[in-house]
Amino acid sequence: METRLEVRLREPNPLFTRWLERWLREAERRQQKSQFKLRQALESLKSYPLPLSSGRDCSILRGFGGTLCQLIDEELRQHKGLQLVPHEVVVQEHYEQQVQEVIRQIHEKQMEQQRRQDKRSKPKKPTKKEQLELVALEERERLVKMQPGGFKLLLLVDTQETSGKNKRVLDQTRSYLESFGAQHEVRRLTIGDFLWIAQDSEGNELVLPYIVERKRMDDLASSIRDGRFHEQKHRLQQSGLQKIIYLVEDYGDNEQIGLPLDSLLQALANARVQTGVQVVRTENHYRSMSYLAGMSRSLGQIFARKMLHSVDRGSLVKSSCVLTDSELGLLKFRALYEDSAKNAQLTVREVFVQQLLQLHSLSLERAMAIVEQYPTPRCLLEAYDESPDPKEARLLLSRIPYGPLERPLGDKISQCLHEFYTTHFR
Incomplete structure (x- = not known):
């Protein structure tokens, strides 16, 4: 059987990475x-999967x-002056070595699988791990299913909210919630940082359709700068919980943020x-915990007389949660926990989105x-190949509308993406 290999460099740009780490x-x-x-x-x-040969190439x-691109070019000129072998040749040799290593590992794995198949004469008893997975x-x-009055509502607090470098301040989360009787x-x-679950006497847990992401103003600024804000927002939307709340706390006078x-x-x-x-702003940590305690009381009154049953994520996305209904379908906490884990298996579409977010x-x-x-x-590559001429391929994405105003992406972004996805490393 013919095996198709896809090679991805473990570290495509080790030299540039080492310089940036030092700076x-x-x-x-x-x-x-x-x-920052x-x-x-x-x-x-x-996150970039291809080798770069200059600071100018890094501008995408x-x-x-x-300034940073120019600094890399200057450092690269000095580095080349100390080497007899050009930087491009070193990168090429590094790439070829990794290709040969991948081929060797795949060959060894295929041989090992063949040996195991030869030794396998009868079905083996499932291992303990397989039994646990089943x-x-x-x-x-x-x-x-949870009958009305047969469950209690519980506010779950992420461990990051009660531990950390400044433990004295972070422990106030629990003390404030206890003082409010939540x-x-x-x-x-x-x-998320906070969410609510319905828990019955048998230990079953269903997640209410509310999730809270708490951010102080300085943390919000930091997450916007490094791109975490967009990633978190995307993950919250993909969670299946329909009521997303950003609980934003002021940081003093909001000047040094x-x-x-x-x-x-x-x-x-x-x-x-x-x-x-939904965006909720509060003056301080105390007010934030007061808001969460108030939410707990309100949700307790709303859900106390409802019939609850479990549904999978696909069914939840297709239907809308109407709080006036007498029976509601909710996700299991375990399903939400496993599906939302950062190391969970991602679809090709989700990986594609994350890759696009890395580009300027x-x-x-x-x-x-x-x-x-x-x-x-x-x-996307097939659409590029089907374009009648290169100019039309470069402008393929320029007219795609985005956002509520449906503005076009523009020629610059379209050309940048075309260059990224059609440039082959040789």
Whole structure:
């Protein structure tokens, strides 16, 4: 059987990565503002799958401005002066070595699989791990029903909210909730900071359609700078929970937060309009916990007399949760936990979105608009191949509308993506 190999470099740009790490350490030691831009550039470089030969080539990545690209070119010229072998030749040899290593590993794996098949004469008894996986699968598929009054509501608090470097401050979360009489439990959550579950006497747990992401103003600014804001927003939308709440706390006078206050408020307004999330602002941590305690009381009154049953994520996405209904379908907590884990198996579409977000000027709204037209990279490459001439291929994405105003992506982004997905490394 013919085997098709797809080679991905473990570290396509080791030289540039080493320089950026050295500059980042120096900027952090001197507490320079450039450390934030360097950290963003380093993350983009590590996510980029192809080798780059100059600082100018790095300009397509997020975080690489003109100054940083020029600095890389200067460092590269000095590096070449100390080497007898050009940088491009070193990269080529490094790539060929990794290709040969991949081929060797696949050959060894195929030989090992063949030996195991030869030794296998009868079906083996399932291992303990396989038995546990089978039990977990059956538990996820088992239908759960909760009668009115046969369950209690519990507020789940992520462990990150009650542990950390400043433990004294973070422990206030629990003390505040206890003072407000809010029943809660601290667990590790794979998505969001707070959510509510219905728990019956048998230990079954269903997740209410509300999830809260708590951010202080300085943390919000940091997440916007490094791209976490868009990633978290995308993951929250994919969770299946329909009521997404951003609980935003003021940070003093909101002056020393890293970004202009108007920019943060605009980002929150965009999230509210474009994705339908609810934004709640509070004065401090105490007010935030007071809001969550109030939510717990309100949800207790709303859900106390309802019949609840479990549904899978697909059924939940297709239907809408109407709180006036006497019976509601909810996700199991275990299913939400496993499906929302960062290391969960991603679809090709989700990986495509994450890859697009690493490129400069590609926001979540722009990336989602592209993926709506071309769900996978293969679909996009086939569209490029079917274009009658190269000029039309370069402008293929320029007229795709994005956002509530349906503005076109534009020629610059379209040409940049065409170059990225059609440039072959030789």
